[in-house]
Amino acid sequence: MKNSLGRYVPEGFIPFQSSRAFLEQPRTREKIILSENKGNKKLSSISGAFDRLGIGADMTLSFHHHLRNGDLVMNLVFEEIKSRNLKNMTIAASSIFPNNRILSELIENGNVTNVYTNYLNGEVAKSISEGKLQGMLYMDTHGGRSRAIESGDIKIDVAFIAVPCSDEAGNGNGLSGPSACGSLGYAIPDLLYAKKKVVVTDYLVPKVEYVEIEAKYVDYVVVIDKIGNQSGIESGTTRITRDPVGLKIAETTALLLSELGLIRENFSMQTGAGGTVLAVTRFIREIMEKENVKAGFASGGITHYFTEMLKKGLINKLYDVQCFDLEAVKSLAENPNHHSISAFKYANPYEDAIVNHLDFVILGATEVDLSFNVNVTTASNGLIMGGSGGHADTASGAKVSIIVTPLFKTRLPIIRPEITTITTPGEDIDIVVTERGIAINPKRIDLLEKLKNSHLPIMSIKDLSKIALAYTGIPEVRVKKEQVIGVVRYRDQTIIDTLFQM
Amino acid sequence: MRRSLLFIPANKPGMMQNADIFAADSIIFDLEDAVAFSEKDSARILLHNFLQTFKPNYEVIIRINQIDHINGLLDLEALVSDRIDAIMLPKARTASVKKLAELLASFEKARKLKKTIKIIPLLELAAAILETEAIACLPRVDGILLGAEDLTNDMETERTIIGEEIFYPRSKIAYAAKAYGIDAIDTPFTDVNDDQGLSQDAKKAKNLGMTAKAAIHPNQIRYINEVFSPSKDQIAWALKVLEATKTNLGVFSLDGKMIDKPIIERCQKIIEKAKKYRII
Numbered sequence: 001m002k003n004s005l006g007r008y009v010p011e012g013f014i015p016f017q018s019s020r021a022f023l024e025q026p027r028t029r030e031k032i033i034l035s036e037n038k039g040n041k042k043l044s045s046i047s048g049a050f051d052r053l054g055i056g057a058d059m060t061l062s063f064h065h066h067l068r069n070g071d072l073v074m075n076l077v078f079e080e081i082k083s084r085n086l087k088n089m090t091i092a093a094s095s096i097f098p099n100n101r102i103l104s105e106l107i108e109n110g111n112v113t114n115v116y117t118n119y120l121n122g123e124v125a126k127s128i129s130e131g132k133l134q135g136m137l138y139m140d141t142h143g144g145r146s147r148a149i150e151s152g153d154i155k156i157d158v159a160f161i162a163v164p165c166s167d168e169a170g171n172g173n174g175l176s177g178p179s180a181c182g183s184l185g186y187a188i189p190d191l192l193y194a195k196k197k198v199v200v201t202d203y204l205v206p207k208v209e210y211v212e213i214e215a216k217y218v219d220y221v222v223v224i225d226k227i228g229n230q231s232g233i234e235s236g237t238t239r240i241t242r243d244p245v246g247l248k249i250a251e252t253t254a255l256l257l258s259e260l261g262l263i264r265e266n267f268s269m270q271t272g273a274g275g276t277v278l279a280v281t282r283f284i285r286e287i288m289e290k291e292n293v294k295a296g297f298a299s300g301g302i303t304h305y306f307t308e309m310l311k312k313g314l315i316n317k318l319y320d321v322q323c324f325d326l327e328a329v330k331s332l333a334e335n336p337n338h339h340s341i342s343a344f345k346y347a348n349p350y351e352d353a354i355v356n357h358l359d360f361v362i363l364g365a366t367e368v369d370l371s372f373n374v375n376v377t378t379a380s381n382g383l384i385m386g387g388s389g390g391h392a393d394t395a396s397g398a399k400v401s402i403i404v405t406p407l408f409k410t411r412l413p414i415i416r417p418e419i420t421t422i423t424t425p426g427e428d429i430d431i432v433v434t435e436r437g438i439a440i441n442p443k444r445i446d447l448l449e450k451l452k453n454s455h456l457p458i459m460s461i462k463d464l465s466k467i468a469l470a471y472t473g474i475p476e477v478r479v480k481k482e483q484v485i486g487v488v489r490y491r492d493q494t495i496i497d498t499l500f501q502m
Numbered sequence: 503m504r505r506s507l508l509f510i511p512a513n514k515p516g517m518m519q520n521a522d523i524f525a526a527d528s529i530i531f532d533l534e535d536a537v538a539f540s541e542k543d544s545a546r547i548l549l550h551n552f553l554q555t556f557k558p559n560y561e562v563i564i565r566i567n568q569i570d571h572i573n574g575l576l577d578l579e580a581l582v583s584d585r586i587d588a589i590m591l592p593k594a595r596t597a598s599v600k601k602l603a604e605l606l607a608s609f610e611k612a613r614k615l616k617k618t619i620k621i622i623p624l625l626e627l628a629a630a631i632l633e634t635e636a637i638a639c640l641p642r643v644d645g646i647l648l649g650a651e652d653l654t655n656d657m658e659t660e661r662t663i664i665g666e667e668i669f670y671p672r673s674k675i676a677y678a679a680k681a682y683g684i685d686a687i688d689t690p691f692t693d694v695n696d697d698q699g700l701s702q703d704a705k706k707a708k709n710l711g712m713t714a715k716a717a718i719h720p721n722q723i724r725y726i727n728e729v730f731s732p733s734k735d736q737i738a739w740a741l742k743v744l745e746a747t748k749t750n751l752g753v754f755s756l757d758g759k760m761i762d763k764p765i766i767e768r769c770q771k772i773i774e775k776a777k778k779y780r781i782i
Contacts, residue, residue: 242695242721244520244524244719244721245520247720248524251724435520435523436523455780
């Protein structure tokens with residue numbers, strides 16, 4: 001079976017139709033689960049939580065990724081699964097980072113046989129790409145995961161929630177303590193819908209002032225020495241690139257936004273992290289300062305570039321689902337206009353989500369095809385090295401979605417006739433900006449009309465692809481192996497693409 | 503008429519392939535200081551093949567090695583063709599510029615080139631600064647680049663951020679260039695991470711009469727172009743003046759200020775530059 005984009009869909013799955021098809025289906029929600037534990041919730045070890053909750057084979061355990069590459073909680077739970085040799089477990093983690101490499105051992109031993117996640121790289125990604133996961137990998141979006149959990153598509157037996165600051169009852173937040181990581185927005189679906197919830201903290205306080213994690217949902221509070229390495233929160237690129245190609249793309253993007261009239265009073269934006277994307281933020285800021293324009297809000301993963309703009313009054317509000325650096329954590333704790341939001345509020349397709357109020361979003365790409373479909377999940381050899389995160393969510397919600405990418409990286413063309421994996425459908429991508437030209441999705445006649453007298457190098461995506469191929473030659477099309485290792489799910493659970501063994 | 507000239511080492515294919523995207527008016531492919539002695543031949547071959555493969559949308563300048571050395575002659579032998587626009591001559595003196603002009607003439611004739619290749623002398627010796635005017639008036643000379651690093655070595659002075667030590671050579675080159683209608687190209691700013699310092703240095707050079715500036719990193723181009731391009735206010739003023747000339751003859755007054763022939767000519771130059779650089 002194939003979906004509307006011509007991609008293979010395994011038996012038993014629903015093929016992707018379009019980014020708006022889900023609106024014809026009603027929202028379904030399971031009952032929110034409150035804790036029944038009215039007694040002492042405090043435990044002193046992860047192992048104790050396993051005993052108390054009877055965690056055994058075939059169960060689904062979930063995690064958030066706010067401690068990013070500094071997370072220790074996931075690894076402690078994996079160690080416990082390993083020592084008990086539990087089999088056929090399912091892991092539902094909002095993201096999996098290189099420091100979670102122990103999971104690949106569990107996968108190879110058959111302890112973990114199914115994985116749900118929104119982003120995956122490092123050793124675990126390699127193991128799964130090589131076909132070592134006995135069951136399936138389900139790659140969701142951040143908004144899609146919140147929908148999958150509330151609808152019961154992902155049924156979580158126990159959620160282990162790393163909470164940097166908690167009281168004994170389980171009220172907590174991510175704002176203080178030695179492992180402060182800021183917003184805990186991605187943990188909220190797990191907190192509401194998992195059958196049992198275990199808060200894991202290394203900073204127990206008598207009273208929590210700002211409550212993001214509410215005790216009424218929490219069954220146990222495990223106090224351990226250390227839940228994370230704070231420096232690992234700043235994984236990923238949180239510095240503006242000095243790469244001249246990246247800067248050229250960023251500058252062009254800011255000029256384009258200006259010509260489109262998108263940098264106007266009270267506008268809203270999401271630009272995320274990554275060297276080039278951050279450089280776009282810098283150039284947007286220059287225009288804002290020059291033209292004395294203020295943004296209504298910025299959202300998504302928040303870096304110190306946004307918090308500085310908030311402090312200087314260039315942005316009125318920040319809606320933060322994840323802090324990308326420690327300055328953002330500090331700002332969230334101190335600035336009343338810096339708000340933490342849940343994954344539901346950020347990007348759930350059935351909510352009046354923040355992504356639906358964005359004037360524009362700036363996104364990256366690993367590959368883009370001539371129909372503007374984008375891959376951010378796999379490298380061109382099929383190795384999993386990322387995932388949607390909020391890519392498909394923001395592309396769908398924002399009024400203008402812009403991909404910024406070099407035309408080629410080393411010898412590989414990024415814009416090409418055939419891409420390895422589709423993560424975000426081309427119908428939701430409006431503009432691709434490269435160092436040598438800008439392609440506008442032909443269905444956006446309004447944007448083309450606004451840019452008809454522009455001096456910017458606007459051309460068709462076919463012409464951009466031709467330029468890329470003139471440098472790189474036509475890449476050999478990878479012959480996919482037969483073994484399906486997983487699926488890429490659109491926000492609504494339909495299958496936008498299938499992942500094959502590398 | 504140039505604003506920015508970007509040096510790119512001729513032994514770095516990754517940088518060469520991106521030469522066209524940084525909005526530099528000219529690219530100086532460097533075979534001299536940027537290339538180790540042991541790599542001169544491979545760089546020469548790479549640059550030759552690059553120029554045969556790509557059709558640049560920028561002015562192509564090649565900084566050759568000194569022509570009193572075999573490498574300088576081999577550079578010319580390998581690279582003089584219709585694909586290049588100018589040769590930059592290091593450690594230039596009046597005599598070496600004349601010798602280069604003769605060599606180019608013979609190559610052009612033998613290879614039946616359709617164009618006359620220009621020369622941009624690089625003045626980086628005290629003796630060369632004293633010959634500035636004699637060099638500026640030579641045929642083929644299309645611009646002069648000040649090489650402040652080697653020049654201050656020669657003068658045994660320190661390079662400073664303020665740049666007092668190059669006030670005289672900057673001024674001398676600016677006046678000679680203006681007198682002979684060629685470009686006065688300022689020395690590169692060597693701290694590639696100090697964008698603000700670069701802007702200030704370029705403004706200082708412009709105020710002394712330099713018309714362009716060389717760059718050693720692509721990220722410097724936007725700042726140089728900004729300084730050496732007409733500003734929005736200048737363009738608006740020039741357009742207003744030129745519009746007024748349609749209904750006023752000779753000297754007239756606009757917004758309380760006298761407008762005469764030199765001002766009108768200046769406005770025409772501003773608009774010419776703005777059009778060339780696609781600002782309007």
